[in-house]
Amino acid sequence: MWKQNEWVSIVKIACLGGGPAGLYFAISMKLRDAGHEITVMEQNKADDTFGWGVVLSDETLSNLAQNDPKSAAMIQEHFAYWDDIAVVHDGHHTVSSGHGFCGIGRKKLLLLLQDRARELGVELRFEAKVESAATLAKDYDLVVASDGLNSRTRSEFEDHFKPNVELRKCQFTWLGTRQKFNDAFTFIFEKTAHGWVWAHAYQFDPDTATFIVECSQETYDKWGFAQMSKADSIKACERIFVKYLDGHALMSNANHVRGSAWIKFPRVLCEKWHHQNIVLMGDAAATAHFSIGSGTKLALESAIALADDVTREATLPAAFEKYENERRVEVLKLQSAARNSLEWFEEIERYLDLDPVQFNYSLLTRSQRISHENLRARDPAWLASAEKWFQTQAGAGDHAPLRHPMFAPYRLRDMHLKNRVVVSPMAQYKAVNGDPTDWHLIHYGERAKGGAGLIYTEMTCVSATGRITPGCPGIYSDTQEAAWKRIVDFVQGEAGAKICLQLGHSGAKGSTQVGWNEMDAPLADGNWPLIAASDVAWSARNAKPRAMTREDMDSVKAEFVQATERAARAGFDMIELHAAHGYLISSFITPMQNRRTDAYGRTLENRLRYPLEVFDAMRAAWPKDRPMAVRISANDWTGDRGVTPQEAVQIAAAFRDHGVDICDVSAGQTSIEAQPIYGRMFQTPFSDRIRNEAGMATMAVGNIFEPDHVNSILMAGRADLVCLARPHLANPYWTLHAATQLGDRHETWPAPYLAGRDQAWRLAEKDAQTPEVKV
Numbered sequence: 218m219w220k221q222n223e224w225v226s227i228v229k230i231a232c233l234g235g236g237p238a239g240l241y242f243a244i245s246m247k248l249r250d251a252g253h254e255i256t257v258m259e260q261n262k263a264d265d266t267f268g269w270g271v272v273l274s275d276e277t278l279s280n281l282a283q284n285d286p287k288s289a290a291m292i293q294e295h296f297a298y299w300d301d302i303a304v305v306h307d308g309h310h311t312v313s314s315g316h317g318f319c320g321i322g323r324k325k326l327l328l329l330l331q332d333r334a335r336e337l338g339v340e341l342r343f344e345a346k347v348e349s350a351a352t353l354a355k356d357y358d359l360v361v362a363s364d365g366l367n368s369r370t371r372s373e374f375e376d377h378f379k380p381n382v383e384l385r386k387c388q389f390t391w392l393g394t395r396q397k398f399n400d401a402f403t404f405i406f407e408k409t410a411h412g413w414v415w416a417h418a419y420q421f422d423p424d425t426a427t428f429i430v431e432c433s434q435e436t437y438d439k440w441g442f443a444q445m446s447k448a449d450s451i452k453a454c455e456r457i458f459v460k461y462l463d464g465h466a467l468m469s470n471a472n473h474v475r476g477s478a479w480i481k482f483p484r485v486l487c488e489k490w491h492h493q494n495i496v497l498m499g500d501a502a503a504t505a506h507f508s509i510g511s512g513t514k515l516a517l518e519s520a521i522a523l524a525d526d527v528t529r530e531a532t533l534p535a536a537f538e539k540y541e542n543e544r545r546v547e548v549l550k551l552q553s554a555a556r557n558s559l560e561w562f563e564e565i566e567r568y569l570d571l572d573p574v575q576f577n578y579s580l581l582t583r584s585q586r587i588s589h590e591n592l593r594a595r596d597p598a599w600l601a602s603a604e605k606w607f608q609t610q611a612g613a614g615d616h617a618p619l620r621h622p623m624f625a626p627y628r629l630r631d632m633h634l635k636n637r638v639v640v641s642p643m644a645q646y647k648a649v650n651g652d653p654t655d656w657h658l659i660h661y662g663e664r665a666k667g668g669a670g671l672i673y674t675e676m677t678c679v680s681a682t683g684r685i686t687p688g689c690p691g692i693y694s695d696t697q698e699a700a701w702k703r704i705v706d707f708v709q710g711e712a713g714a715k716i717c718l719q720l721g722h723s724g725a726k727g728s729t730q731v732g733w734n735e736m737d738a739p740l741a742d743g744n745w746p747l748i749a750a751s752d753v754a755w756s757a758r759n760a761k762p763r764a765m766t767r768e769d770m771d772s773v774k775a776e777f778v779q780a781t782e783r784a785a786r787a788g789f790d791m792i793e794l795h796a797a798h799g800y801l802i803s804s805f806i807t808p809m810q811n812r813r814t815d816a817y818g819r820t821l822e823n824r825l826r827y828p829l830e831v832f833d834a835m836r837a838a839w840p841k842d843r844p845m846a847v848r849i850s851a852n853d854w855t856g857d858r859g860v861t862p863q864e865a866v867q868i869a870a871a872f873r874d875h876g877v878d879i880c881d882v883s884a885g886q887t888s889i890e891a892q893p894i895y896g897r898m899f900q901t902p903f904s905d906r907i908r909n910e911a912g913m914a915t916m917a918v919g920n921i922f923e924p925d926h927v928n929s930i931l932m933a934g935r936a937d938l939v940c941l942a943r944p945h946l947a948n949p950y951w952t953l954h955a956a957t958q959l960g961d962r963h964e965t966w967p968a969p970y971l972a973g974r975d976q977a978w979r980l981a982e983k984d985a986q987t988p989e990v991k992v
Contacts (some may be wrong), residue, residue, distance in 0.1 A: 228254055233347055233370060237271075238363035238499030238516035240330040245524035247337035248285055255338075256357075256985040263331060266806065269319045269393040269428075269470070270297075270421025272402075273511030277517060278319065284521045288333040295325050297420040301401035305461070309573035313581065315595025318402060318510070320421035326513075348493055349373060359527065359577040360495045363516070363603040366483060368501035378497065379488035384481045385506075386563045387586045388442065389431040391478075392451065394418075394463035396659040398426045398762075404580065405568065407457050407908060412436030413566055414457050414863030417508065424583040428467055429507060430454045431562065443639045447478050482506055482559065486552065490545070503548045506559040509584050511551045519544050519923050553896075554584040556627075560902075567909040571934050574606045585898070589621075589928040603722055607932060613665060618963050622931040622957065623924060627670070628936060629844035629878045629914070632715055632790050634670035636964070637931055638952045641918055641942035642719045646688030648729035651681060653690045653700040662706050664945055664966050665712035671938065676721040676795050677701075679776040683722035683801070688731045692718070695813025703789040709788070713965065717791040717846065718784045720835075722773060723764040724801030725810065748773075750804040750827075751812040756889050758873035762811070773801065774831050781838045793846035794832050796872075798886035802828045803850060806868060809859045809888040820865060825871050836876045844878035846916070851903035852884040854891035864901055870911040879914040879937065882907055889904075898926055905935035916940050924955040955979050 232239035235257050239423035243255045273296075282289040296319040304311045331341060347353055350370040354360045362370035370381050380776050399417045405416040414436060417429040426587060437443070442450050451467050458467075469478055485504040488499045499516035509809035519680055521538045561568075561583035564596040568579055592598045601619060608617055627634040645655040665672050678691040679682045691697050699719070708716045723729075728744040729737055739759055747762035748769055765773070777794075804810040805827045811818050817827050836845055849868055853859025860868070869880045882904040885893050893899070900919030910913040917936035921927065926941045927933040944951050956964040957977045966974040 222531075224792070229357045230255045230359045230361065231328070231353055232257040232361045233350060233353070233777065234342065234364035234499070234517065235261070235331070235343065235906055236365060236499065237330065237513050237913075238501075238727055240334050241338040241360060241517050242361055242363065242498065242520035242524060243334050243484055243522055244285060244288060244330065244337060245986060246527070247334075247339060249524055249528045251338065253554065254340075256340040256342060257334065258342045259346065260345055260346045263341070263343045264324065264328065268418060269391065269425065271323050271326060271513040272318055272320050272419065273517075274510075275317045275319075277514045277536055280518055285333070289331065291329045291333065292321060292326065294320050295329070295422065297399070297422060298767075299399070299401055299420070299496050302581065304399035304403045305402040305579045306569070307406075310322055310417070311573060311577045312401060313577070313596045313599040313920035316402070319421075320419050320427070322421045325422065325990055334817070339521055354494050354939045359533070360492060361523070362495055362501050363498045364501055365498040366485065366504065368493065368497070371485075371487065371497060371501050374492050377489060377492045379732050380488050381484075381488075383484045385484060386481070387431050387433055387559075388479045389429055389507075390427045390436040390454070390469070390480070391507075392430060392452065392454065392467045392469055394428045394462060394467050395424060396426060396428075396462045405458060405461055406565075408569075409436070409440075411439035413569060414454075415565070416458055417561075418461075428458075430458075430467075433563070433566065434487065442479050445529050450479065465911065484552070484556070484559075486548075490541045496523065496537055503773075505548075505551050505555040508562055509551070509555050509586075510556040511555060512986055513550060515548060515773050518547070537855060538834060539579055540618070543592070546767050546894075548911050552587045558584040558734055564906070567906065568935060570607070571909075572610075575934045578603055579935075582929055582933050589736070589926045589932060590925050601696060603932065620961055621866055621924070621928050621959055622903060622940070623927045624724070624961060624964060625658075625931070629791070631842040632844050634715055635713060636668070636670040636952065637938050638669045638927065638955075639671045639916060639940040640664045640669045641751075641940040642675050643684070643942050643946060644675045644689065644732055648688055651678070651684065651689070651691035651694065654696050656689065657700070658704050660988070662707050662711070662717070663916060663949040665708040665714040666714070666970075667950035668956065668964055669714060669945070670952075670967075671791075672708055672716045672917050673793070673940070674701075674716070674799070675716050676719050677780075678772070678781040678872065679720060679722055682747075683727065683776065684975050685723040685727055685800075686729055687740070687743070688730070689723075690732045692720070692783045693776065697749055698783040698787055701784075701789075705788045711791070712967070715790040716786075717792045717793055718786070718789045720777060721795030722776070722801035723747075724799070724804045725753060725755045725759065726799055728760065749801055750810055750817070753800065753804075753812060758880050763876070770827055770972070772831075774834050777831050777836045778834050781835045785812075785838070785840055785843075789843075791844045791846060792835070793848055793881060794828075794835060795812070795848050797848045797850040797881075797883045799850075799888065802831060803887060807850065807853055807860050807887045809853055809890070823868060823871060825868065829871060829875050830878070831992050832872060833874055845876065846879045846881050847872045847877045848881035848883055850884050851882050851907065852893075853887045854885045855888055856894045859888065859891075862906055865903060866907055866910045869907045869913060869915075873911060873913045877913070879916060880904075880907055880911075881916045881918070881940070882919065882936075897922070898930065900976060901930055901935055904930075905933075908936060914938075927955075960985075 232243050239257050243257050246253050266849050298319045301312050301314050302316050318480040331906045346634050398420045403418045416434040420426045422515050489500050496518050505511040522544050526540040608625050624636045693720045727747050749762035851865035884900045885891050897920050901917045904915040904917040914937040915940040916938040917930050922944045930936050
């Protein structure tokens with residue numbers, strides 16, 4: 218019994234909710250101490266259930282077997298196993314293998330867990346409605362609130378648990394069918410007169426399959442599902458998927474639900490999971506979207522963890538803290554994957570025009586838990602066929618060797634890239650009076666020799682007063698032009714890479730210290746006057762810029778044109794207008810900096826007016842056979858007050874219509890109020906959205922550091938080129954080393970380095986053949 222924060226022994230435990238979480242926790246606690254008095258209280262009947270099948274992974278099965286071999290064996294006897302995922306889309310039926318899932322009827326699972334609980338001495342009370350967990354907690358030492366998605370306990374203590382419940386965009390209905398889907402977990406996408414509707418179908422016993430139907434809110438409204446009865450709604454779904462049901466009906470067992478039984482998925486996450494002697498578990502604490510089949514997994518594994526912690530810790534508060542701290546990490550990981558997956562389905566119409574091969578790959582990797590090489594381990598034949606498709610689409614030729622997507626060629630106008638790897642712009646702060654030095658020659662030369670297809674310069678300024686710092690390079694003098702030409706000649710002549718000059722003007726972020734002193738901080742002395750779209754200082758510490766006049770606009774535009782002409786004479790393969798990160802051009806685009814009330818402010822059309830003027834002037838001065846790019850901040854990370862990802866699509870499309878060949882999609886750095894959400898590949902979704910909604914080529918940037926990231930992004934159609942910054946600072950030969958790591962023997966090394974290449978290949982092959990020894 219819990220007395221004054223000390224465990225003596227637990228006498229009485231109440232589990233609210235007789236779902237998998239509550240039942241399995243009761244079983245787990247009885248296994249650890251048969252003396253516990255445990256009561257499971259369920260408001261429904263013993264054989265009621267409001268779903269069809271549930272999915273478990275091999276990992277979860279292993280955890281169950283370790284915790285309770287007997288119930289695990291009982292459950293496994295009733296599993297339907299499958300290894301394949303089938304995708305039916307645009308008249309194509311694509312199957313990939315090696316995915317290792319199993320399904321079981323939710324009703325069967327509950328009955329088996331009920332039997333095991335009774336066998337261990339757990340008291341089961343059905344049709345037992347508990348009005349208050351607080352009242353119950355007075356009579357029990359521990360109350361486990363596993364009372365589901367609509368948890369009364371969570372609501373009762375809302376001020377303490379602080380739940381965040383977010384209803385997602387799509388509508389879905391959970392149905393069943395006697396049609397067989399024995400061979401694979403099947404996704405079916407059907408285009409109807411009212412929009413796309415799709416199904417998630419999988420077998421869970423010899424006679425029955427789950428059949429979840431889902432669609433966008435717009436499609437739901439056009440079909441009028443909200444006005445239909447449940448029977449009529451089911452009949453409509455049968456008509457939509459008639460050719461896949463083989464005459465079988467769709468069935469609902471949500472008899473308690475009035476109307477059509479369509480709902481939106483509620484994403485639940487609580488700030489706290491415990492209060493006094495009450496603890497949340499399962500869907501009461503956190504939900505994971507059904508598209509990755511992890512809800513039951515979370516429930517069962519949380520039950521094991523809580524039973525362990527309650528048994529091992531000296532006090533109940535200590536047990537709760539350990540349970541919450543450790544499980545929250547795992548729950549957040551799964552919720553992150555589930556969020557990625559549900560967002561993919563929410564935005565699915567942006568992908569439905571992809572080639573079936575790329576669409577299938579995009580679906581399989583949607584959660585970011587499955588990577589490129591993980592797919593190879595699962596189904597090497599399918600992935601090889603997908604890689605062959607990618608190479609063919611890239612123009613590699615029918616007889617070209619099979620290679621990873623990152624080594625596919627790419628063309629923009631008359632610029633041909635040998636691969637899809639880009640060295641991102643990275644400020645060096647090593648220029649002298651704006652002149653590039655030998656540092657720049659060696660810096661860019663080394664990275665060009667390192668195998669990347671395209672090398673970017675750091676932001677190069679169009680005037681002395683357009684520099685960010687005194688250490689930033691420019692291209693506004695003859696000496697600067699000559700210095701850049703020397704670098705360009707080396708990159709093109711010695712390394713076989715192409716090189717892009719990124720052109721920009723610092724705006725309000727100018728006249729600051731070099732990066733390794735204090736970023737974005739003003740100079741101690743020698744500052745120069747600043748101009749920007751509006752007289753908005755970058756921060757309280759920085760000088761306030763002067764709002765640009767029309768004369769200023771004409772002058773700066775002329776500077777961009779002159780820089781463009783110098784770049785052409787220097788021989789650059791491509792130039793990019795830097796319209797991101799709060800610099801001068803960006804200051805017109807983002808409302809976080811643009812406060813103008815004239816024709817260059819307020820509306821997006823007006824805010825884009827000057828950036829497009831500058832771009833048009835540059836494009837007119839740049840050779841027609843050479844491509845141009847633009848870098849934008851696709852999210853100001855300031856909510857609706859700044860540029861949003863949706864608005865970024867319009868920004869990119871406007872530049873596309875003015876002749877931009879590829880959009881370099883970055884984000885943020887437009888306001889000190891920004892609250893970015895970091896993570897691996899965290900900016901790639903913005904590139905994905907622009908590429909597939911605006912229909913233009915993009916480059917992905919942002920915490921991309923592994924070959925697997927690059928290959929996954931490209932193969933899924935989330936970008937056309939992939940930019941890596943810090944990895945190239947740490948390793949100028951990142952691309953050649955990645956090729957070695959992946960077993961690619963077709964990437965060209967500089968001739969003087971061939972002996973080093975051969976040794977690297979031998980060592981890589983030796984490592985691949987040597988089994989890992991764990992100490």
